[in-house]
Amino acid sequence: MIETPYLLFLGDAPDMLAAKVAIGIRDWRPENAIGQISLPNCGADLGLTEMTLEEGLEAGAKTLVVGVANRGGVISEAWKEVLLKALELGYDIASGLHNLLSDEGDLVAASLMHGRTLHDVRIPSVQYPIATGIPRSGKRCLAVGTDCSAGKMYTAMAMDAEMQKRGLKSTFRATGQTGILITGSGVPLDAVIADFMAGAVEYLTPDNDEDHWDFIEGQGSLFHVSYSGVTMALVHGGQPDALILCHEPTRTHMRGLPGFKLPSLQELRDVALTLAKVSNPNVVVAGISINTQHLSDEEATAYCAKVEEEMGLPTVDPYRHGAGRLVDALAAI
Amino acid sequence: MIETPYLLFLGDAPDMLAAKVAIGIRDWRPENAIGQISLPNCGADLGLTEMTLEEGLEAGAKTLVVGVANRGGVISEAWKEVLLKALELGYDIASGLHNLLSDEGDLVAASLMHGRTLHDVRIPSVQYPIATGIPRSGKRCLAVGTDCSAGKMYTAMAMDAEMQKRGLKSTFRATGQTGILITGSGVPLDAVIADFMAGAVEYLTPDNDEDHWDFIEGQGSLFHVSYSGVTMALVHGGQPDALILCHEPTRTHMRGLPGFKLPSLQELRDVALTLAKVSNPNVVVAGISINTQHLSDEEATAYCAKVEEEMGLPTVDPYRHGAGRLVDALAAI
Numbered sequence: 001m002i003e004t005p006y007l008l009f010l011g012d013a014p015d016m017l018a019a020k021v022a023i024g025i026r027d028w029r030p031e032n033a034i035g036q037i038s039l040p041n042c043g044a045d046l047g048l049t050e051m052t053l054e055e056g057l058e059a060g061a062k063t064l065v066v067g068v069a070n071r072g073g074v075i076s077e078a079w080k081e082v083l084l085k086a087l088e089l090g091y092d093i094a095s096g097l098h099n100l101l102s103d104e105g106d107l108v109a110a111s112l113m114h115g116r117t118l119h120d121v122r123i124p125s126v127q128y129p130i131a132t133g134i135p136r137s138g139k140r141c142l143a144v145g146t147d148c149s150a151g152k153m154y155t156a157m158a159m160d161a162e163m164q165k166r167g168l169k170s171t172f173r174a175t176g177q178t179g180i181l182i183t184g185s186g187v188p189l190d191a192v193i194a195d196f197m198a199g200a201v202e203y204l205t206p207d208n209d210e211d212h213w214d215f216i217e218g219q220g221s222l223f224h225v226s227y228s229g230v231t232m233a234l235v236h237g238g239q240p241d242a243l244i245l246c247h248e249p250t251r252t253h254m255r256g257l258p259g260f261k262l263p264s265l266q267e268l269r270d271v272a273l274t275l276a277k278v279s280n281p282n283v284v285v286a287g288i289s290i291n292t293q294h295l296s297d298e299e300a301t302a303y304c305a306k307v308e309e310e311m312g313l314p315t316v317d318p319y320r321h322g323a324g325r326l327v328d329a330l331a332a333i
Numbered sequence: 334m335i336e337t338p339y340l341l342f343l344g345d346a347p348d349m350l351a352a353k354v355a356i357g358i359r360d361w362r363p364e365n366a367i368g369q370i371s372l373p374n375c376g377a378d379l380g381l382t383e384m385t386l387e388e389g390l391e392a393g394a395k396t397l398v399v400g401v402a403n404r405g406g407v408i409s410e411a412w413k414e415v416l417l418k419a420l421e422l423g424y425d426i427a428s429g430l431h432n433l434l435s436d437e438g439d440l441v442a443a444s445l446m447h448g449r450t451l452h453d454v455r456i457p458s459v460q461y462p463i464a465t466g467i468p469r470s471g472k473r474c475l476a477v478g479t480d481c482s483a484g485k486m487y488t489a490m491a492m493d494a495e496m497q498k499r500g501l502k503s504t505f506r507a508t509g510q511t512g513i514l515i516t517g518s519g520v521p522l523d524a525v526i527a528d529f530m531a532g533a534v535e536y537l538t539p540d541n542d543e544d545h546w547d548f549i550e551g552q553g554s555l556f557h558v559s560y561s562g563v564t565m566a567l568v569h570g571g572q573p574d575a576l577i578l579c580h581e582p583t584r585t586h587m588r589g590l591p592g593f594k595l596p597s598l599q600e601l602r603d604v605a606l607t608l609a610k611v612s613n614p615n616v617v618v619a620g621i622s623i624n625t626q627h628l629s630d631e632e633a634t635a636y637c638a639k640v641e642e643e644m645g646l647p648t649v650d651p652y653r654h655g656a657g658r659l660v661d662a663l664a665a666i
Contacts, residue, residue, distance in 0.1 A: 133558040133590050194530050195523040197562045222565075225466040225612045229530045229566035236558035257466050260611070267607075274604055278593070279558045 002094045002119050002184040004032045006065040007056035011079055013044035013068040021096060022046055022067025024182045028157050028172075032184070034061045039078055044068065053082070053089050063119070065181055066095040075099050075107075083107060087116045094119035096177030121180040123191050124200070131198035131237050133279055138208030139333065142240035143218040143289065144272045146262045148227060148255045150246040151291035151318075152218035153179055155326070158318035159244070160215040162327045169212040173204050175234065179217045189219055190230055197230065201237025213330060216240070222271055223263045224254055235272065239279045242286040242333050243272055244326060245313075249303055250294040265311055286329040288315040335427045335452050335517040337365045340389035341400040344412050346377035354429060355379055355400025357515045361490050361505075365517070367394045372411055377401065386415070386422050396452070398514055399428035408432050408440075416440060420449045427452035429510030454513040456524050457533070464531035464570050466612055471541030474663065475573040476551040476622065477605045479595045481560060481588045483579040484624035484651075485551035486512055488659070491651035492577070493548040495660045502545040506537050508567065512550045522552055523563055530563065534570025546663060549573070555604055556596045557587055568605065572612045575619040575666050576605055577659060578646075582636055583627040598644055619662040621648040 008022045016023065026033045026046050035051035038044070051059065064086040070076070075083070075097070083093055083101075087110040093101055101107050101118040111118050141159065143152035156172055157179075163170035172179070174186025187200045205214045216238045220227030245268055254260035263271075269285050276283040288307055292300035300320055308315035314325040341355040349356065359366045359379050368384035371377070384392065397419040403409070408416070408430070416426055416434075420443040426434055434440050434451040444451050474492065476485035489505055490512075496503035505512070507519025520533045538547045549571045553560030578601055587593035596604075602618050609616040621640055625633035633653055641648035647658040 131559040133593060135592070190526075190528040192527050193523075194525050194527060194563045194566070195560065197527050198559055222608070223611050225569035226464040226531055227528065228569050228608075228611075229562040229564075230527045231562075232555075232565035233527070233562035236561050259468070260466060263611075271604070271607055274600075275555070275561075278556050278561075278596075 003062035005034045006032050006063050007061040008036045008067040010038040010042050010044050011068045012039040012041050015043045018069045019044035021178050021181050024178050028182050034059045064091040064093050084110050087114050092117040096121045121177045128196040128200035128203050131202050136207045138212045139241045140214045141242040142216045142238045143244045143246050145221045145246040146268050147221050148224050150248045152246045155289040156215040156217050158323035162323040173214050173216045175217040197233030198237030235275050236279045245288045248291040287326040288313050290317045292317040336395035338367045339365050339396050339398040340394040341369045343371040343375050343377050344401045345372040345374050346401040348376045351402045352377035354511050354514050357511050361515050367392045396425040396427050417443050420447050425450040429454045454510045461529040461533035464535050469540045471545045472574045473547045474575040475549045475571045476577045476579050478554045478579040479601050480554050483581045485579045488622040489548040489550050491656035495656040506547050506549045508550040530566035531570030568608050569612045578621045581624040620659040621646050623650050625650040
């Protein structure tokens, strides 16, 4: 668990795109985002109060979160200055960078000297068990995609937020570094040793109240040859009661795989449901989430209506239309 | 690559069951098995010449292979004495034990002092790439099972041996520690980081002659909730041209999962074929391998005939009937 709330470090982010993690925290856990701190040449602005490290502490921040991708894959000297001072002042630091905090001798030394914690959320901090498949109490919902980066995290986040708004019991369960930084905990599934993947997902989604829903962040796609094993572990380890199919309709090929066409929603439904039934015979496909960011409002509405007709399932873009109808669909499960 | 031939260390194996790795080497790569070396109270005997370390060296052995599971999960003092002397005399050591050779300070020190190599085949020694899915030349055959430990390695080994006997081009590609020790190389897939599993399988089975077959050692099962992610990576990373379905007909539940029934061969065929077509649209199910070790000769023959009739595919137990008909089935692909 990463201690909240956070001060969000934007560094010298060239633009908003590089600040994806910080944006996610601001949008999904605004109560965790006390303020932002930037270097002079920063091109990103979250619209939060710009603070010094000292001001962040006074406002209650416990952890400085690196909310930005670093350039060149290394933690620069300019960043180091801020990070070292943060440790000295009493912050923990959390990061999802490939360049691990714990690989930087000066940061490790400073964290030990000042009794602070470095959280590298990209690597597992737990020895996960082998999955047992034993049925768990409570309900679980997993988003599965026709492709990677089709909106699975957004869908799970939006459904969790809608449940909270309605006063229902739910938890977003992060399986990637962005989700872990947003919520403060989770499993970095793509970095787990193969034999323990499904066990890590079971660990992440333990027994719960019968009327509680876990919204498990999906990863990869059963149809993406690079990462399908990770998706498979989510389908079996997650023991989902409900699947949400996610799709981005303007893709011409699978992400990063120019020779590979996307499967149809029907193909995704059939394969995902067959496999999910192995761990939970009662699983159903509850709805469909379309990422319509590259469509106009009219196109988006028409596309969702067409899919809804073809598939016989509530179909929305949670970003445009809200996640209400997807959450409605869970009520019957 | 582990240097061959081997002297097989049987230690104080309580019985033959504990010497599974050594038996595999003797049976599948007899040319690699120069002799055996046992401690006084050893209950296993491979029928190879019992040798001292010095005699093994004279006979040409390059590597001392730990061919036995250790008791209590630790490398005992009695074993250490032999292993240290082996390094001193000029052997490399190879092991698939959980207790790594490289975690033993005295073994590491001795290997450095004498310029020898410690091979812990249970952990990856390579930084594998992310899978690309790019079509590869040559042919690949993957055994997939209704369950774990259904005879997938045996099937691949037997098909490879049959190909060699016929003077055809083929390679067994090991994906587990036993297979790696038998053949001297491979990928310990269950120990690979999730994101790189499919890439490791691509790395293991590169472009080859068009008439060359890779027989890829299967792992887990698409229907085994603990390990299905590993199997998925084999199906997509392996880009198989042919699948062999493996089944052990007397199992009452999935191995290690008392609540889980085995899928039917039809279910396995349908799911495996659908998923395998993602990476290779031309893949076919070529045959069926039945592990009949718990059936009589008559029962085995009758069972295989029944499955062959139902599934319309050549069905044999390669151990009883040979792998000839399975290899025949590849000729048309």
